[in-house]
Amino acid sequence: MGSMNIGEVGKGTKLIFDNSPWQVLEVNFVKPGKGNAFYKLRVVNLLTRNTLEKTLRGGEKVDTADVTDVDMQFLYKDANGFVFMDQSSFEQMTIPAAVVGSASDFLLEQAECKATLWNGEPIVISLPNSVVMEIEYTEPAVKGDTQSRVMKEAKLKGTGALVQVPIFLAIGERIKINVESREYLGRADK
Amino acid sequence: MNDERPVVRSSGRPVVVWQPHATVDTLRERARLVGRVRSFFAERGVLEVDVPVLQGGANLDPSISPLAVAVHDGRRWLPTSPEHPLKRLVAAGYGDVWALHPAFRRGEFSHRHQPEFRMLEWYRCGWDDARLLTETVALLVALTGFGGGVEVLTWRAALIRHAGIDPVCASDEDWRQRLGDEATAVTIDGHLDHNLAADLVLANLVEPHLGRDGWTALTAYPARLAAQARIRDGVAARFELYRDGIELANGYHELGDGGELTARLTAEQAQRADAPDLDQRFLAAMDAGLPDCAGVAVGFDRVVMLALGLPAVSATMAFPWDRA
Numbered sequence: 454m455g456s457m458n459i460g461e462v463g464k465g466t467k468l469i470f471d472n473s474p475w476q477v478l479e480v481n482f483v484k485p486g487k488g489n490a491f492y493k494l495r496v497v498n499l500l501t502r503n504t505l506e507k508t509l510r511g512g513e514k515v516d517t518a519d520v521t522d523v524d525m526q527f528l529y530k531d532a533n534g535f536v537f538m539d540q541s542s543f544e545q546m547t548i549p550a551a552v553v554g555s556a557s558d559f560l561l562e563q564a565e566c567k568a569t570l571w572n573g574e575p576i577v578i579s580l581p582n583s584v585v586m587e588i589e590y591t592e593p594a595v596k597g598d599t600q601s602r603v604m605k606e607a608k609l610k611g612t613g614a615l616v617q618v619p620i621f622l623a624i625g626e627r628i629k630i631n632v633e634s635r636e637y638l639g640r641a642d643k
Numbered sequence: 644m645n646d647e648r649p650v651v652r653s654s655g656r657p658v659v660v661w662q663p664h665a666t667v668d669t670l671r672e673r674a675r676l677v678g679r680v681r682s683f684f685a686e687r688g689v690l691e692v693d694v695p696v697l698q699g700g701a702n703l704d705p706s707i708s709p710l711a712v713a714v715h716d717g718r719r720w721l722p723t724s725p726e727h728p729l730k731r732l733v734a735a736g737y738g739d740v741w742a743l744h745p746a747f748r749r750g751e752f753s754h755r756h757q758p759e760f761r762m763l764e765w766y767r768c769g770w771d772d773a774r775l776l777t778e779t780v781a782l783l784v785a786l787t788g789f790g791g792g793v794e795v796l797t798w799r800a801a802l803i804r805h806a807g808i809d810p811v812c813a814s815d816e817d818w819r820q821r822l823g824d825e826a827t828a829v830t831i832d833g834h835l836d837h838n839l840a841a842d843l844v845l846a847n848l849v850e851p852h853l854g855r856d857g858w859t860a861l862t863a864y865p866a867r868l869a870a871q872a873r874i875r876d877g878v879a880a881r882f883e884l885y886r887d888g889i890e891l892a893n894g895y896h897e898l899g900d901g902g903e904l905t906a907r908l909t910a911e912q913a914q915r916a917d918a919p920d921l922d923q924r925f926l927a928a929m930d931a932g933l934p935d936c937a938g939v940a941v942g943f944d945r946v947v948m949l950a951l952g953l954p955a956v957s958a959t960m961a962f963p964w965d966r967a
Contacts, residue, residue, distance in 0.1 A: 460750030471948075482753040485850055486798075486861065486883045486890065487868045488842030489752075490706040491828060508828040510839065511706055559795065 455517045459492050459509045467499070467518040469611045470507065474499045474518035484511070499569060500576055518571060523576075527560050527570045535560070535578075537568060556615035557568050558634050559584045580632045585641040586610065587627050594623035604637075662815040673947050673959060676786050679746065680763060681742060681944075689739040689765055695729035695817040696745055700922025702726060703911040704870050708749035709919055721747035724762045724940050726871065727925040730897070733766050733936055738847055741765035743943060749865070754955035755889055755945060757836045758964050764943040768934050772862070772896040775937040776882050779892050780858050782943070784865040789886060791857025797878075798864045802841065806885075810841045810865075821848060838867060854885035861885070871907070873898040891946060894939030901930035 462468065466477045475496040484490040490511030497504045499520060509515065524540040534549040535557065548568065550557065556578045560566065564584070569577040589610035604617040609630075616630055618637045627641040650878060665673070697719035701709045710721045722728075725744040732740045746762040767775055780793050802810050808817055817963055818840035819826045825847070829839035853859040860882045864872075869879035872895035880896035898904050905926050912921055947959040957963035 458750075464754075482751050482756050483846040484706055484751070485842055486843040486864060487705055487870045488845065488892070489839050491843055491846065506824075508825040508843070510828050583696060 455519075456514045457517055459511065459513045459515055460490065462494070462515060467520040469516040469518045470496070473501075474520050474576070475505075476520070478504065491543065494554045499571065519573075520569060520571050520576075523568045523570060525566050527562060527566060529562060537566075540565070546575065548578065552576060553578045556580050556632070558609070558612050558629065558635075559586065561586070561611045582633070583629050583631050583638055585627055585629055586612075586614075588618070588622060588624055589613070590624060591618065591622060592620075595620040597621075654902070660966055662966075664957060664963050664966055665959055665961050669947075669951060669953070669959060670961060676947055676950060677743065679786055680782070683785060684741050684765065687739075687778075689741045689767075690737070692729070692732060692740050692742050694722075694732075694744060696721065696727050698722055698727060698922060699920075699924055700727070702922070703908045703915075703919065705868070705911060706775065710747050710749050711917075711919070718920070720922075721745075722762075723748050725764050726938070726940065727922050729764055729766055729938070730933060731925060731928040733768065733938075734933050736934070737810065739765070739767050752964070754957075755942075755948070757956055757960065758943065760960075761943040763943040763946075764938065766897075766936050766938040768936045770937040771896055772880050772882055772937050775894050775896075775939050776860055776884070779884055779894060779939050779941070780860075783858070783884070783886070783946060785889065786946055789858075789949075793858045793860060794856075795860045795862055795882075796853075798845075798861050798868075801849050801853070801861055802844065805852045806844050809845065812836070813837065813840075818844070819820055838865075841865075850885065851888045854887055854889070859885045869898070869907075871898050871904065873896060873900075886949060887914055889945055889949065890942075891949070892939055894937060894940045896937050897933060897935075899933045899935060901926070901932070904929050910951035912925070912940055 462477055462480060464477055464480060468475050474496055477494055477496050479495040481493040482490065483493060492509045492511065495504060495508045496507055499616055525537040526540055528536045528538055534547050535553050537546050537548060539546060553573050559580055562595065567579045568575050587610040588607045591607035592605050599621050603620050605620050606615055607618040607622065608615055616635050617629060617636065629638040629641050697712055699719065701720040702723040704723060707723045709723050711718045712721060724746050725742045729740055729742060743761055743763050745759060747759050749758065750756055799810055802808055806821055808821055815835045818835060821844050822829065822840060823836065825843060826835065829836050829843055862882045863878040864881055866874050866879055871880045872881035882894050883890050884892040891964060908921060912919060944956040944959045948956050953959055
């Protein structure tokens with residue numbers, strides 16, 4: 454674990470506070486009238502995604518977090534967790550289900566994603582903002598009503614995740630889903 | 644430490660922004676304001692001077708970190724303001740002088756800070772801080788067109804009025820209550836530092852209220868914040884001028900005692916891990932004797948920002964730090 458002067462911290466710097474890794478989103482410098490300088494940081498916790506404002510004194514040392522992002526491809530699931538392949542080294546890495554979390558609902562075999570490693574250990578799996586999935590099962594479609602805001606449940610192929618979709622959709626259709634909000638965004642382009 | 648990979652063109656060169664940041668209209672207005680500064684001082688008989696950008700020694704203002712430059716015969720220092728050479732001219736008997744000069748401060752970034760900016764600084768022989776405050780307001784009114792009169796408030800009165808705390812007799816608990824979670828930033832080894840707390844409360848709770856209906860000058864700073872101002876009646880004989888919550892100017896009735904000044908700068912230097920070089924030619928000039936005078940430094944980019952209603956000092960610059 455390294456350290457740096459607070460004055461060298463910029464947007465994107467990864468730091469350790471309270472034994473957790475945080476990424477700096479914003480730095481603001483304040484220094485009233487020849488008084489002490491302060492740095493006001495907005496940081497996001499890389500484990501929980503909580504954001505926090507943090508004020509530090511000018512001249513303070515801060516601990517840097519060894520955090521890197523690696524491009525991964527999801528291969529398959531086994532008893533130990535989810536097996537990924539590092540896209541640059543082609544080495545395989547098994548990541549426990551607890552780390553993959555709700556991303557597993559939209560993680561199809563062969564899908565590309567990003568793994569965030571802290572001290573070499575995976576802490577977060579990030580998918581693109583939206584993914585294309587196929588409907589494995591839903592109640593029969595209500596035809597003609599393509600403007601409807603009325604929703605029904607649909608089960609997604611490959612993961613079995615349940616999402617809400619408009620009632621005009623049918624089994625076998627490919628749809629776009631927002632990963633973060635789980636919202637239906639539209640039919641996928643053919 | 645930033646491991647974000649730059650986007651690379653097929654030619655192998657990174658994709659960068661080469662275009663200026665400020666609009667051409669902003670730069671025209673900025674040039675017009677520089678012209679007004681020039682005529683303001685010409686009418687008043689203050690001499691415009693050029694001074695070095697690479698100084699032989701460092702400015703040593705508290706909490707301001709200067710940048711060093713490696714040169715053929717050692718290192719030189721970028722000015723954090725043109726204070727030293729301007730005062731050497733005053734000490735040499737050259738009379739009233741002004742400069743609009745590049746200034747550099749390590750690590751200063753916000754919508755009202757840039758690591759490189761322009762300082763407008765001038766010195767008036769035989770004047771005190773109160774008289775110089777009047778002239779500073781006159782210049783800023785001429786540049787911005789903002790009126791509204793001048794409210795003069797001592798540093799202590801400003802904390803009492805706007806933060807409801809008297810810095811002279813406040814308890815740890817009083818400061819903690821004003822600072823909330825941020826109290827950790829002013830706590831060293833479990834001990835809450837009242838000086839640090841006052842600085843942070845001033846930034847958080849006082850400054851945003853200053854200069855809202857006109858100009859506000861804070862005066863009578865504690866002696867620890869004197870920098871190069873003289874001490875009068877136990878407080879620093881200096882002012883800071885605010886408009887719309889933004890500090891624009893910082894003026895002193897200058898300390899004339901060379902021995903005292905050397906002691907202050909040597910004490911400041913001793914605290915610095917990077918051991919910046921003392922500016923020996925400046926100290927020699929102060930030993931030779933600085934005539935009774937007052938001086939003020941104005942953040943020129945902030946004045947342009949305010950005059951043009953821009954959201955950040957970077958918007959007043961053709962090439963701010965991240966495009967320089």
